Amino acid sequence: MNLLPWRTALLSVLCLAALTVATAKDKPKKTKAEYMGSVTCQGCHEEISRAFEKNPHFIVESHSKHGWKERACESCHGPGSIHAESASPTDIDNPAKMPPRKGDQACLSCHRNQVTQVGNIFGGHARSEVACTQCHSIHDSARKKPAEDCGSCHVATLAEFQKPYRHRFQEGGIRCVDCHNPHGREIPTALRVVSANEPGCFRCHGDKRGPFTFEHAPMRMEGCRACHEPHGSANPRMLTRQEVRLQCLECHSNLSVAAGTLGGPPPAFHDLRSSRIQNCTICHVKIHGSHVNRSLLR
Amino acid sequence: MRRHISHFAVGAFFWPLLLVAGQGVQPAQSPRDPEATSEAKTQAQPEQETKSKGTPSEPAFRSEIEVGVRWIQAVNGHYDTYRSIVNLGEGPRLTAWDMRYDPPGLGFLKRAEFQGAGWGGDPASWLRFRAEEPRSYRFTADHRSTAYFNAMPSFANPQLARGILANQRSFDIARRFTELQLDLLPTSVIIPYVSFVRDHGFGRGVTGFVSDANEYPVVNELDDAANLYRGGVRLERRNFHMFFEQGGIQFRDNQRLFNNGRHTGNLAQPLFGRTLFLDDLLQAYRVRGSSIFTRGALNAQPASWVDLSGAFQFSQPRNDVDYRQTNTGLFIDLDSLLFLSAQNIRLLGASKQPHMTANLGADLRLGARLRWMQSWMTDRLHNATALRDTPVVDRLHWNYSQQQSELLIDLTRFLTLRGGYRYVWGDGLGRSGLLGRTPFESGELRRHVALAGAALRLASSVSLNWDAEIARSDRVLYRTSLTDYERFRLRARYQARPSLLVYGAWHYLDNQNPPRFNAFEFRNQQTAVGIQWLPGAKRLQLLGEYSRSTIRSNLEYLTPQMLSFRERSFYRENAHTVTALVSVAPPSSWSWRPRLSLGGSAFLSSGSRPTEFYQPVVRLTAPVVKHVELFSEYRWWGVAQTFYAYEGFRTHQGLVGLRIY
Numbered sequence: 001m002n003l004l005p006w007r008t009a010l011l012s013v014l015c016l017a018a019l020t021v022a023t024a025k026d027k028p029k030k031t032k033a034e035y036m037g038s039v040t041c042q043g044c045h046e047e048i049s050r051a052f053e054k055n056p057h058f059i060v061e062s063h064s065k066h067g068w069k070e071r072a073c074e075s076c077h078g079p080g081s082i083h084a085e086s087a088s089p090t091d092i093d094n095p096a097k098m099p100p101r102k103g104d105q106a107c108l109s110c111h112r113n114q115v116t117q118v119g120n121i122f123g124g125h126a127r128s129e130v131a132c133t134q135c136h137s138i139h140d141s142a143r144k145k146p147a148e149d150c151g152s153c154h155v156a157t158l159a160e161f162q163k164p165y166r167h168r169f170q171e172g173g174i175r176c177v178d179c180h181n182p183h184g185r186e187i188p189t190a191l192r193v194v195s196a197n198e199p200g201c202f203r204c205h206g207d208k209r210g211p212f213t214f215e216h217a218p219m220r221m222e223g224c225r226a227c228h229e230p231h232g233s234a235n236p237r238m239l240t241r242q243e244v245r246l247q248c249l250e251c252h253s254n255l256s257v258a259a260g261t262l263g264g265p266p267p268a269f270h271d272l273r274s275s276r277i278q279n280c281t282i283c284h285v286k287i288h289g290s291h292v293n294r295s296l297l298r
Numbered sequence: 299m300r301r302h303i304s305h306f307a308v309g310a311f312f313w314p315l316l317l318v319a320g321q322g323v324q325p326a327q328s329p330r331d332p333e334a335t336s337e338a339k340t341q342a343q344p345e346q347e348t349k350s351k352g353t354p355s356e357p358a359f360r361s362e363i364e365v366g367v368r369w370i371q372a373v374n375g376h377y378d379t380y381r382s383i384v385n386l387g388e389g390p391r392l393t394a395w396d397m398r399y400d401p402p403g404l405g406f407l408k409r410a411e412f413q414g415a416g417w418g419g420d421p422a423s424w425l426r427f428r429a430e431e432p433r434s435y436r437f438t439a440d441h442r443s444t445a446y447f448n449a450m451p452s453f454a455n456p457q458l459a460r461g462i463l464a465n466q467r468s469f470d471i472a473r474r475f476t477e478l479q480l481d482l483l484p485t486s487v488i489i490p491y492v493s494f495v496r497d498h499g500f501g502r503g504v505t506g507f508v509s510d511a512n513e514y515p516v517v518n519e520l521d522d523a524a525n526l527y528r529g530g531v532r533l534e535r536r537n538f539h540m541f542f543e544q545g546g547i548q549f550r551d552n553q554r555l556f557n558n559g560r561h562t563g564n565l566a567q568p569l570f571g572r573t574l575f576l577d578d579l580l581q582a583y584r585v586r587g588s589s590i591f592t593r594g595a596l597n598a599q600p601a602s603w604v605d606l607s608g609a610f611q612f613s614q615p616r617n618d619v620d621y622r623q624t625n626t627g628l629f630i631d632l633d634s635l636l637f638l639s640a641q642n643i644r645l646l647g648a649s650k651q652p653h654m655t656a657n658l659g660a661d662l663r664l665g666a667r668l669r670w671m672q673s674w675m676t677d678r679l680h681n682a683t684a685l686r687d688t689p690v691v692d693r694l695h696w697n698y699s700q701q702q703s704e705l706l707i708d709l710t711r712f713l714t715l716r717g718g719y720r721y722v723w724g725d726g727l728g729r730s731g732l733l734g735r736t737p738f739e740s741g742e743l744r745r746h747v748a749l750a751g752a753a754l755r756l757a758s759s760v761s762l763n764w765d766a767e768i769a770r771s772d773r774v775l776y777r778t779s780l781t782d783y784e785r786f787r788l789r790a791r792y793q794a795r796p797s798l799l800v801y802g803a804w805h806y807l808d809n810q811n812p813p814r815f816n817a818f819e820f821r822n823q824q825t826a827v828g829i830q831w832l833p834g835a836k837r838l839q840l841l842g843e844y845s846r847s848t849i850r851s852n853l854e855y856l857t858p859q860m861l862s863f864r865e866r867s868f869y870r871e872n873a874h875t876v877t878a879l880v881s882v883a884p885p886s887s888w889s890w891r892p893r894l895s896l897g898g899s900a901f902l903s904s905g906s907r908p909t910e911f912y913q914p915v916v917r918l919t920a921p922v923v924k925h926v927e928l929f930s931e932y933r934w935w936g937v938a939q940t941f942y943a944y945e946g947f948r949t950h951q952g953l954v955g956l957r958i959y
Contacts, residue, residue, distance in 0.1 A: 054400075059432040065486035097758070099708060101669060112539045112597045119609060121659045121671045127704065128763050129714060129753050153789055155803050156826040159845030159875040162901045164383050164911045164937055172415055173422025173444050186609060187655055188677055188698055195526060195547050196591035197611040197655040197677070204444070204473060206497045207522040207551055211615050211651035213683040215694045217728035220679055221775055234871065234901075234909040236382070236450055236945070242907040246855070246867045250778050252731065253816075253855040261777045261815065262741045264731030270858035276513075276564050282466050283513050285506045291585055291619040292645045292685065294692070294729065297508040298581065298623075
């Protein structure tokens with residue numbers, strides 16, 4: 001086995017630990033503060049206040065139904081009387097500077113019930129403690145498109161869209177959040193769901209949804225990625241192999257009964273020396289599933 | 299919004315970069331550091347700040363519209379490949395618009411937004427509308443239209459150049475997707491909502507009509523649509539949130555295949571002394587489907603140290619099929635070895651697929667430094683189908699479950715370590731192949747995964763995230779499934795200055811299936827780095843990204859005609875992707891400030907399918923009069939795939955237009 005990744009990983013952890021211990025500081029103790037109201041905040045943070053008026057969060061300030069009328073700033077930042085006196089950043093809670101698990105609580109106290117939030121702890125962002133504020137802007141008046149920020153972390157994924165066969169991401173025909181749910185996952189794959197619990201691919205590819213009288217089992221068990229590379233590929237139709245026959249035969253070569261895997265070989269009349277046979281989907285046209293034919297021929 | 303419009307003006311392949319550029323130093327505005335944010339705004343977003351300061355005097359209605367004309371030099375190479383990959387056409391275009399209305403006072407409408415892009419014949423166009431009064435309702439409408447063209451003669455067949463059979467499947471179709479949603483916000487506790495989604499695909503193509511011993515490429519007419527209705531209610535208390543949703547789908551698929559005139563198909567030689575042919579064909583699918591579904595979820599925080607969540611989804615789609623086939627010509631029935639001059643087939647099918655998904659989770663914060671996340675998920679799908687009036691039935695079962703425990707420890711304020719364990723298990727049953735010993739075959743999944751990770755956050759300037767998964771499987775479903783694998787991810791961001799962001803990512807996956815699983819080897823490594831440097835208040839912008847990825851896959855397969863003979867399937871890809879953009883403008887003291895952008899992106903790969911894909915671009919924007927700006931763009935497209943003679947093209951493309959704002 002190649003030990004290079006292990007060494008790299010170990011070295012990374014050691015560096016992290018050393019760096020962190022060297023820079024760690026004790027958190028200062030806080031005395032009890034009182035609520036002052038947003039008007040007090042506005043005195044110093046005028047720009048933020050003005051921008052905030054155009055932000056959807058302004059409803060918290062302007063309406064009593066959330067319980068923080070005229071105290072919207074302190075609904076996230078906590079009571080600000082001490083900070084108002086000292087003007088010190090250390091005297092006020094700043095969710096964006098807290099560890100994500102603490103900072104996010106301010107957001108989740110209202111946004112816990114977003115439909116996208118379901119399955120939060122199954123998602124990689126929750127496990128890696130990516131804070132809400134890393135993608136979302138809380139104060140700005142400008143309309144944010146958090147999904148479009150994905151590329152600055154998922155830079156390798158963004159590069160895949162430069163391949164010739166890809167989803168129309170660059171043309172604006174599709175966005176990251178059309179397929180992915182950045183807040184969590186409800187199904188085993190990291191995809192948004194459509195019609196309760198189907199993978200998000202069927203949102204646009206409704207003709208592949210089925211149910212089919214004769215399903216192609218990997219569609220259901222392994223998902224579209226069993227054959228397709230959805231972000232981009234050098235192979236037509238975003239396949240993971242350069243030729244269709246290899247795509248099919250890698251699975252349909254299963255003679256090893258002991259292994260208990262699915263996918264038996266095709267009968268011997270599939271003579272690969274014939275160009276007719278090499279392109280499997282010329283005959284097996286309903287490769288995603290057929291309504292009437294067991295062999296997916298029609 | 300200006301940044302959004304610029305995506306389309308500049309063109310497809312700089313969309314991601316320009317997006318970031320348009321956001322100025324958005325990534326630099328790490329919300330972790332308000333001082334840095336403030337500085338960033340001051341240095342790199344003067345215009346936006348000015349707008350912000352001027353909020354009280356902003357007009358209630360604001361708009362930006364971009365119109366342009368695109369032209370394309372004659373495409374060298376294969377035109378169908380150009381259409382399959384790019385498909386941008388010539389002529390006038392409404393490239394983008396953005397309108398926003400913020401009426402003063404407290405009316406029924408507090409804000410309305412209307413945006414769109416790509417209209418006038420482009421393959422990807424969209425529009426969005428949003429209206430809201432935050433105290434009473436929120437309405438959103440989203441419509442997208444996508445054209446999909448795909449016709450590549452040598453697709454999957456590098457020997458086409460030697461006169462061997464061309465690909466016989468192509469598409470020229472469009473999809474229309476419309477989504478409407480209304481959220482009612484009468485109180486903060488009960489929030490009802492309704493939604494309607496329509497997805498419609500239609501168009502033509504070429505596909506195969508398959509008869510025993512021969513197949514004929516014929517015209518294919520596609521027409522499918524699905525209407526989805528859903529409604530629900532959210533209940534929101536401070537520490538207790540839940541929602542319940544009920545919905546339904548209606549689905550139809552009216553695909554048809556035609557042929558009129560003699561067609562000898564792909565079988566060149568006579569069979570038993572006679573040449574098979576097709577004269578007339580009508581093959582029609584009439585599929586009608588429906589589904590009801592129910593969803594519910596609960597999120598609760600019974601104590602400050604614990605979050606509990608659970609969700610349940612159930613759907614039961616079903617389809618009824620009425621298939622008719624009428625064809626004349628000369629065919630053979632291989633079962634009886636009889637020649638036929640006509641066939642008239644009608645098949646009625648039905649399928650039903652109950653599908654249940656559920657999950658439970660607990661997030662426990664045990665003290666100031668410890669966090670324990672425990673979760674469980676299951677996904678169970680059973681497909682039961684039959685062709686009516688025949689003994690043909692089919693089944694597919696798929697039961698998947700996973701449970702995961704993960705412990706996170708804050709070693710310091712800046713460093714979090716985590717470790718855990720995931721167990722994945724499942725079983726599947728599907729139809730056997732023609733050589734199967736039993737009608738159905740089954741498989742199982744048993745996978746043990748060790749999890750580890752670390753997150754480092756140093757102030758607002760450095761963040762580093764490391765992930766590791768090491769899996770060992772007792773059983774897998776397919777011989778290509780990942781069995782014994784190691785996966786590592788490392789992501790880093792360094793905000794050196796408000797105007798300078800450096801970021802990178804590394805991903806490594808190594809799978810080595812043991813011999814009992816046919817020794818499938820798969821290795822994928824991706825390394826990517828990027829830099830955004832935006833000094834001098836938008837006078838200069840420099841963006842660059844580089845990605846290097848490798849894929850290496852080895853797997854033996856059986857050639858069907860000689861089952862004892864094993865061949866090896868190799869897949870190799872060594873790819874470099876480079877994207878760069880430099881944008882310059884004169885000093886802000888100049889009264890006339892054009893902007894020139896130069897850049898390009900390239901994808902170069904070697905291996906199983908060597909590919910070169912170049913997309914350089916030059917863009918010039920210049921103010922004409924107040925509120926009117928000229929934009930122009932030149933692009934070159936060049937694709938070449940060495941082994942595939944027909945899959946390559948190159949062309950020049952220009953775009954000139956006006957932005958009115």
